[in-house]
Amino acid sequence: MKSWFPHGLICLALAGLTFLCMGRVVANDFINLDDPTYVYQNPPVIDGLSWPGVQWAFTTSHAAFWIPLTWLSLQFDATLYWSGPPGLASASAAAWGFHLTNLLLHVANTLLAYGIVFRLTGRIGIAVCVAALFGIHPLHVESVAWITERKDVLSAFFGLLALLAYLRYQEKPSVARMTAVGILFALSLMAKPVTVILPGVMLLLDWWRRGLSGVESWGWAIVEKLPLIGLSFLCTVVTVYTQRADRGVANLSDLSLYERGANAAVSYEKYLARTFWPMDLGVFYPHPGMYPQPDEPLSLWKVILALAILTGITALAILLRRTLPAVLVGWLWFLGALLPNIGLLQAGNQAMADRFCYFALLGLFLALVLAGDRLVTLIGLGDAVKIAIFTPLVVSFGALTWVQVGYWQNSQSLYEHTLAVTQGNPYIHGFLGFDLYERGDWDSAEEHLRKYVTSPRNGLVAFQYRYGDVLLQRYFKSNRADSDMLKKAAAHLSYTIKKDPDFAAARFKFASALIEIIQCDRTGEIPPEERATLLDSAANHLRHGLQLQPETAGGYLSLAWVLAARGEFANARQTLQMGIERTNDPGNLQQMNNLLKALPEVAP
Numbered sequence: 001m002k003s004w005f006p007h008g009l010i011c012l013a014l015a016g017l018t019f020l021c022m023g024r025v026v027a028n029d030f031i032n033l034d035d036p037t038y039v040y041q042n043p044p045v046i047d048g049l050s051w052p053g054v055q056w057a058f059t060t061s062h063a064a065f066w067i068p069l070t071w072l073s074l075q076f077d078a079t080l081y082w083s084g085p086p087g088l089a090s091a092s093a094a095a096w097g098f099h100l101t102n103l104l105l106h107v108a109n110t111l112l113a114y115g116i117v118f119r120l121t122g123r124i125g126i127a128v129c130v131a132a133l134f135g136i137h138p139l140h141v142e143s144v145a146w147i148t149e150r151k152d153v154l155s156a157f158f159g160l161l162a163l164l165a166y167l168r169y170q171e172k173p174s175v176a177r178m179t180a181v182g183i184l185f186a187l188s189l190m191a192k193p194v195t196v197i198l199p200g201v202m203l204l205l206d207w208w209r210r211g212l213s214g215v216e217s218w219g220w221a222i223v224e225k226l227p228l229i230g231l232s233f234l235c236t237v238v239t240v241y242t243q244r245a246d247r248g249v250a251n252l253s254d255l256s257l258y259e260r261g262a263n264a265a266v267s268y269e270k271y272l273a274r275t276f277w278p279m280d281l282g283v284f285y286p287h288p289g290m291y292p293q294p295d296e297p298l299s300l301w302k303v304i305l306a307l308a309i310l311t312g313i314t315a316l317a318i319l320l321r322r323t324l325p326a327v328l329v330g331w332l333w334f335l336g337a338l339l340p341n342i343g344l345l346q347a348g349n350q351a352m353a354d355r356f357c358y359f360a361l362l363g364l365f366l367a368l369v370l371a372g373d374r375l376v377t378l379i380g381l382g383d384a385v386k387i388a389i390f391t392p393l394v395v396s397f398g399a400l401t402w403v404q405v406g407y408w409q410n411s412q413s414l415y416e417h418t419l420a421v422t423q424g425n426p427y428i429h430g431f432l433g434f435d436l437y438e439r440g441d442w443d444s445a446e447e448h449l450r451k452y453v454t455s456p457r458n459g460l461v462a463f464q465y466r467y468g469d470v471l472l473q474r475y476f477k478s479n480r481a482d483s484d485m486l487k488k489a490a491a492h493l494s495y496t497i498k499k500d501p502d503f504a505a506a507r508f509k510f511a512s513a514l515i516e517i518i519q520c521d522r523t524g525e526i527p528p529e530e531r532a533t534l535l536d537s538a539a540n541h542l543r544h545g546l547q548l549q550p551e552t553a554g555g556y557l558s559l560a561w562v563l564a565a566r567g568e569f570a571n572a573r574q575t576l577q578m579g580i581e582r583t584n585d586p587g588n589l590q591q592m593n594n595l596l597k598a599l600p601e602v603a604p
Helices: 002-027 035-040 051-059 068-081 088-121 122-137 138-145 145-173 175-191 198-208 215-223 226-244 257-276 298-320 327-342 360-379 383-407 411-421 426-439 442-453 461-477 481-501 503-520 528-548 553-565 569-583 585-601
Strands: 350-352
Touching: 002 088, 002 138, 002 383, 002 553, 035 088, 035 138, 035 145, 035 461, 051 215, 068 088, 068 145, 068 175, 068 360, 088 122, 088 138, 088 145, 088 198, 088 360, 122 138, 122 175, 122 360, 122 383, 138 145, 138 257, 138 383, 138 442, 145 175, 145 198, 145 226, 175 198, 175 226, 175 481, 198 226, 198 327, 215 226, 257 350, 298 327, 327 360, 411 426, 426 442, 426 461, 442 461, 461 481, 461 503, 461 569, 481 503, 503 553, 528 553, 553 569, 553 585, 569 585
Parallel strands: none
Antiparallel strands: none
16 A cells, blocks of 8 residues: 555646646636537537437547547536537536536546556656646647547547556456457547557557567567557548548648648647747647648748758667667657648648647657656756756646636637737638627627638638628618628628528528618619519528528518519418417517518519
8 A cells, every 4th residue: 555655646746736737727618619519519419418319429420530439428528517408508507517527537647647657667757757747738738628629638548548558468468458458449549539559659668668679579569469450440441431521631632742741741840849839829720731821831941851850850769779768669659649630631721730749749758758867867967956957847838738728718719819829820710700700799700701701711601601691780780881792791691502502591691681682772773684583582592491490480571571572462471471370589470460461562
């Protein structure tokens, strides 16, 4: 019992340090980037744990991933914390519980990192340093503060458990112990396929701890991991399939081979640089091959410099492989863990992402701490100097993490910070505009949404729709004085419908714009044929919208007006009666009854 006592105190200290730096995350809200898809607009999740929910979790490729364990985890949180219908109002009240689970998983991962490093080195000081860096580094804020990234911390949790189980297997091999490794690895992949490289990390640890040499020893080390390698291969195939099915994988026409390779090299260098200098961190870094950047990060000299840095570090690690093998192990762990997300097979529009290095940084921290320890020892300095060097580093990183968590308080604070630290980022302008639109800040929303819709990559129909609606609302706010704004709104709403024919709200808004164009023609400038075409188009869009959303009372009112304007009074009355039967809203009921009474007076 005495042998475990210091470890228990250390774990309490590490947990306390992590809570101190990350704990304010529980006061944060959801954000509107992916969180609606994963949680608060996703009925199978917010309905909580149930047998149908479990079936859905294991059979869906929702959000372009097969991640059943993540869905079950989010359903469990919803069972505990959610009350109310889908939507942001209910989400805000439940957000603290989802954040708490992410935080607890990260704390658990920090303690697992301590256990793994201690088992690898047998040195408490080294294990504490690596685990502390893992727990409080600012690059890990995104994985903890973003509820969508439950998959990241959950996958790492089971991946680290699998690694710990493998170290026990190394000490005393048995079928039962390797089976435990396989089960934990499978659970990790079922949370997020980011740990597909774990068999490779295990081979690195074999080389370090077993001193593998010769074909025979390497051959057996690989053979015993064939089931794990098979799981990695299967998971990779499933992930590529689901991403392609969701059109999430970029084609060569979108990104050339040079752009992919160049961005991979530059991103590796940036991950390394931000490990030492974790400043200007944002939620989205635009890929320079998709969003032109003023500093031209993929210029040839920058790519050559990045490759030179990576090559130099790799060469140094190889030279030190006999005297300090942990440096090569940790460095290759870092490089390999980032490989699935480095962009050679590009999924998404990002150049890189802080969350991608969550598991990878553990290897880098291992290499850095052991190399730093050896260097200080060679110089002849004692433990007091090591503590004096490490303490301000922890304080600095901890303070930066505390500040970074604050940026994740809500969508607006996160996006405004991201726009302040990145350039050429219309994607985030779109999400900020979306958030401001939901808050009713039309003028600010229009400014940010315009920067998105006028960018080269402007295909998100939700943003096109809201930009059209903002223009429509601003047109009404201007007392119908700006007819060009009305036509521009109609054009963006029409574009939305072409991209997504089943977007009911866009059809209703587009019909409203067409009706407004007709009603504003008080001088008869619109020829009769064009007027009839506009009325027909409005009627078709309203009927289609009502088929998709038959409970939309305003749709019946607008359709009745259009039918009356075409002289179809009987159809207009029938439409109004259907609308009256389907709404309990006093305002809509009054408007419908007023139009019903006025029908004989409506001119065609």
